[in-house]
């Protein structure tokens with residue numbers, strides 16, 4: 001279904017903080033909640049405090065209702081008007097995320113309140129729309145991401161579901177159950193058993209720790225009963241993230257440790273996504289984890305997003321609190337491009353976009369209706385005793401990195417090329433592996449392998465040339481486009497244009513595309529692809545000549561020693577030194593170094609698997625190709 005997008009606005013991710021009550025009567029308190037800021041002491045100088053400012057800070061006395069009324073409820077009407085909303089709880093394990101999102105029967109959390117509030121808002125909306133009659137429908141899906149797999153909580157037999165993106169860049173999960181609901185009771189009947197399907201377990205820090213990220217997706221459709229049968233499609237994501245875990249304190253072992261690895265890995269990628277957006281990078285690594293792929297719309301996408309940052313006040317959580325507040329501070333800079341998604345049956349009859357825009361401003365006035373919403377009527381529709389919190393007008397934010405359609409296409413092409421490179425690199429390394437496993441170098445089998453590699457290279461070269469040509473066309477079109485652009489007269493537009501130009505300038509690669517070739521290509525692939533690259537850097541020589549002492553890759557003792565050497569290097573080498581390893585480029589070297597900084601040294605080789613993208617297969621390749629280099 002194609003949507004017309006209107007009311008486009010830039011809206012910052014709203015970040016609020018909730019400090020839960022202290023649960024440990026013995027431990028001292030390290031976080032102090034003020035009305036719009038949180039203070040913690042500075043671990044570098046305990047005489048100082050670090051202060052973080054946020055849209056709102058809720059202290060241990062704040063109630064569930066207060067947080068819902070303040071941070072969530074004002075957004076519900078937007079979903080009925082065809083906008084997307086995302087509410088997500090973030091924070092370390094045991095800090096109160098599930099309490100905030102789910103709550104308990106006696107003290108329900110945001111999920112229960114949103115469902116009730118949504119049906120009440122629909123009632124209020126239908127009463128207000130006098131010029132047009134509307135039909136409303138609500139449906140929901142509920143999934144968890146457990147150990148990097150998407151599971152349907154409404155239909156547990158649907159496990160390990162794929163994630164896809166449609167032509168309009170909407171992310172969806174094919175095969176995910178979607179249940180229509182007409183009231184809160186219908187929701188409850190489906191949701192309660194589904195919640196029991198969520199994976200939880202006891203850890204040292206939380207008796208009932210969520211071992212997965214859960215996403216409840218509500219779809220709201222509002223359809224005009226008379227021609228042109230306009231339809232507004234809104235979505236509400238309610239997300240309870242699993243908490244980041246320091247396994248020295250959780251005491252996790254075995255399966256809990258594996259879960260923890262998956263949780264920390266996806267949260268690490270989330271941090272990378274936020275950094276990439278904040279740094280205006282042309283490529284955001286959403287694809288590096290299932291979580292970020294599914295949150296694509298919430299972070300840097302089209303949602304009105306609210307991040308509820310949960311922190312625990314006790315001293316033993318100090319480091320988690322510090323990291324969480326730093327992450328929350330970064331996240332509040334993110335700007336989403338919100339819009340109203342509308343379609344109508346007449347669109348199928350080729351109604352032009354300009355006609356529909358005209359119609360929008362004359363026939364229906366969802367915005368007007370919202371702005372003149374009589375406070376009395378609204379209050380009548382609210383649950384007993386709930387105070388009406390006026391909806392704040394969306395603030396205009398700093399200009400977000402603007403991507404023209406041409407730049408988007410260019411990014412897409414770049415992504416395609418890089419993905420292809422990765423595939424090719426992988427194929428070639430696989431073939432190298434086969435070669436290494438065949439000690440008889442002159443065997444016909446090896447010749448076959450070489451012929452295969454040559455063939456792969458030939459075809460990849462052709463494909464890359466084609467992609468490079470396409471990219472060049474896009475770039476030159478973009479140049480024409482910017483040369484022909486009519487000058488802006490309006491002041492704000494001039495400002496926006498200059499902002500956009502500067503962002504685009506940063507984004508357009510100044511080096512030819514082929515400079516991005518992975519190292520296998522840069523080195524030039526020879527039959528002894530294993531030959532070490534020539535590098536002036538002295539740092540590169542020592543470890544390689546050292547490893548040259550390894551005589552045979554088949555001796556388990558030497559293999560073990562080699563693995564240990566690589567592990568030492570992973571724990572101690574600088575980013576520059578790490579890049580001297582085959583298959584480790586700048587990106588991976590940075591990842592290793594950052595991971596080490598955050599989570600400490602890798603205790604064994606398997607620890608490396610926690611780093612995003614460091615799959616078993618990749619690590620095997622890393623070991624083998626570095627062994628190959630020294631033979």
Ligand SMILES: Nc1ncnc2c1ncn2[C@@H]1O[C@H](COP(=O)(O)OP(=O)(O)OP(=O)(O)O)[C@@H](O)[C@H]1O
Nearest residue numbers: 020021093094095096097098099206209210242243
């Ligand atoms: N605001 C609060 N008021 C009272 N109790 C709270 C509050 N927040 C959290 N708690 C209690 O703290 C404990 C841990 O909370 P919760 O399970 O929600 O943490 P979590 O962040 O979801 O942890 P995990 O990531 O491990 O799932 C629970 O017993 C919960 O009832």
